[in-house]
Amino acid sequence: MTPLTIRLCGPRGFCAGVDRAIQIVVLALKRYGAPVYVRHEIVHNRYVVEGLEARGAIFVEELDEIPAEHREQPVVFSAHGVPKSVPEDAESRNLFYLDATCPLVSKVHKQAMRHERLGRHVILIGHAGHPEVIGTMGQLPDGAVSLVETVEDAKRYQPADPDNLGYVTQTTLSVQDTADVIATLRERFPNLTAPSADSICYATTNRQESVSAAAPGCDLFIIVGAPNSSNSKRLVEVAKRAGAKEAMLVQRASELDFEAIGDVRTLGLSAGASAPEVVVNEIIEAFRQRFDTTIELAETTIENEHFLVNRQLRDVELTVEDMAFVNGR
Ligand code: 0CN
Ligand code: SF4
Numbered sequence: 001m002t003p004l005t006i007r008l009c010g011p012r013g014f015c016a017g018v019d020r021a022i023q024i025v026v027l028a029l030k031r032y033g034a035p036v037y038v039r040h041e042i043v044h045n046r047y048v049v050e051g052l053e054a055r056g057a058i059f060v061e062e063l064d065e066i067p068a069e070h071r072e073q074p075v076v077f078s079a080h081g082v083p084k085s086v087p088e089d090a091e092s093r094n095l096f097y098l099d100a101t102c103p104l105v106s107k108v109h110k111q112a113m114r115h116e117r118l119g120r121h122v123i124l125i126g127h128a129g130h131p132e133v134i135g136t137m138g139q140l141p142d143g144a145v146s147l148v149e150t151v152e153d154a155k156r157y158q159p160a161d162p163d164n165l166g167y168v169t170q171t172t173l174s175v176q177d178t179a180d181v182i183a184t185l186r187e188r189f190p191n192l193t194a195p196s197a198d199s200i201c202y203a204t205t206n207r208q209e210s211v212s213a214a215a216p217g218c219d220l221f222i223i224v225g226a227p228n229s230s231n232s233k234r235l236v237e238v239a240k241r242a243g244a245k246e247a248m249l250v251q252r253a254s255e256l257d258f259e260a261i262g263d264v265r266t267l268g269l270s271a272g273a274s275a276p277e278v279v280v281n282e283i284i285e286a287f288r289q290r291f292d293t294t295i296e297l298a299e300t301t302i303e304n305e306h307f308l309v310n311r312q313l314r315d316v317e318l319t320v321e322d323m324a325f326v327n328g329r
Contacts, residue, residue, distance in 0.1 A: 002263065004291035006284060007218065009210040009270035010299035013277050014328045015203030017102030018043045020307040021079035023326045024100040025052050027313040028074050030322075037066050037075040039082070040131055042100060043274035044229035046251060051325055063089055074098050080131040081105040083138020103307050104201040105132060108168050109139045111195040115166030116140050120193060121159055123148050125181050126170030130230055133170055151177075154184035163191045169199035172231035172273070174238065175208055203273045204231050206301050208238045211270050214298040215242035218268040220261060222250050224279050225272030232272025244268055253282040258290060268298075276328030 014022075021042050028036045034056025041049050041059060049059060060066060063086070066075060074096045077086065081101040090097045115122045122145045126133040137145045148154050148167075159165055167185065169178055178200060186192050198205075215221055221239035225232025232249060239247035247268075250256065267287065271280050287293055308314065318326065 001290070001292040002265075004264060004287060004293045005266050006287065006293060006295045007214040007266065007268045007298040008284075008295050009207070009214050009268065010297060011203070011206045011210060011301065011303045013224070013271040013273070013275055013280060015201070015273040015303075016305035016307045017079050017104060017201070017203070018274050019326060020309055021100035021102065022048060022052070023318075024098055024309050024313060025057050025076050026055065026318065026322055026326055027309060027316045028076060028098055029056050030318070031313060031316050032074050035070060035073055037070070037073060038078065039063060039075055039086070040078040040080065041228075042076065042078050044226045044232075045274040045276065046226060047276055047279060048274065048328075063093060063095060066095065071095060076100050078131065079105070081109065081135030083135055085138060098310055098312070101135070102171070102201075104171055105135070107197070108136055108171060108195070108199045111197075111199070112136055112139050112145065112168045115168070115193065115195075116144055118166070120164050120166035121146065121161060123157070123165055123167040123185065123192075124169070125149070125167060125178055126173065127230060130170065132172070132230070136168065136170070148181060148185070151180050151184050154181045154188070157185070157188075159189070162189050165189050165191070166193040166195070168195045170230065171199060171201040172204045172234065173200055174234045175200055175205055176238075176241070202303070202305060204234070206303060207231065207235055207270060207273065210298060210300040211235050211238045211268065212242040213300050214268045214270075215239045215244040215247075218244040218266050219264040220245065221247040221268035221270075222283060223247065223270055223272060224251070224275040224283065225249050226251055226274065229272045229274050232275060235270055235272060239268060250283065252279060253286040256283070256286055278329055
């Protein structure tokens with residue numbers, strides 16, 4: 001068999017916000033029984049969504065999809081956050097909701113609100129249409145936030161009052177691209193106010209750093225993650241930019257086309273913040289069956305973040321099997 005070195009990145013996979021969001025759905029199912037509604041994919045991963053569906057969760061995009069006879073069952077808002085209109089709508093429909101918005105997304109919401117309170121027009125750096133962007137824009141009245149996606153947008157942007165601007169960003173952006181957008185804005189608007197803490201989260205930053213360190217010399221870099229997962233897609237870009245010959249997003253080992261993969265000697269492997277470790281293991285196993293595989297750990301930092309679940313759910317107990325699912329194992 002051909003020898004293959006897998007550079008297994010760390011940190012990879014589930015972050016504290018994803019772990020918490022999945023836990024909230026599992027705990028709600030235990031406490032309140034099925035069905036538990038979830039507005040939008042709790043995190044952007046089919047394996048996770050299907051696993052929760054098998055336990056009795058029902059995924060909807062909007063609250064009006066919840067049938068009247070299930071109005072007493074809880075509805076969970078996804079990790080990506082929601083516009084203010086969503087909890088308001090839930091209240092007007094007498095729905096019981098549990099908010100699984102990542103605390104680091106909520107922090108960005110607060111910083112956007114703070115800019116506005118201090119009289120600044122808010123620039124949100126992020127990707128149009130992404131649920132987190134919709135949620136952050138929806139913290140403020142229409143017109144209070146302008147979305148800037150690229151350096152080109154930053155060059156073109158024409159504010160009404162160039163001396164009163166504050167920015168925040170989506171949590172899952174490319175660290176490098178965002179720095180370029182901010183530098184462009186700052187050059188044009190020297191009084192632009194930064195948020196009091198970085199908006200790109202620790203998990204995004206750490207996963208990009210580790211992929212970037214492992215990428216030089218890789219024939220192929222596989223990122224486990226979904227096509228609608230912003231942070232996972234950014235890891236593919238980072239791998240290519242840092243020197244991997246090829247990089248791709250893979251959702252399950254069954255997608256791997258070994259004919260096309262051909263003769264790789266060094267493979268980089270990481271996983272987005274919403275991708276479970278079971279799929280990483282599945283991919284390692286698929287390579288093991290075809291190559292004489294050695295695993296090299298490419299760990300750049302150790303993470304210790306942990307976020308508590310909502311107060312109502314803290315005393316619900318999980319089985320060992322539930323814990324494994326929550327941890328993506
Ligand atoms: O993949 P995710 O569900 O979300 P995005 O990367 O698309 O934002 O990962 C969890 C991140 C959050 C919030
Ligand atoms: Fe929170 Fe960052 Fe994880 Fe998103 S990627 S859930 S912002 S910790």
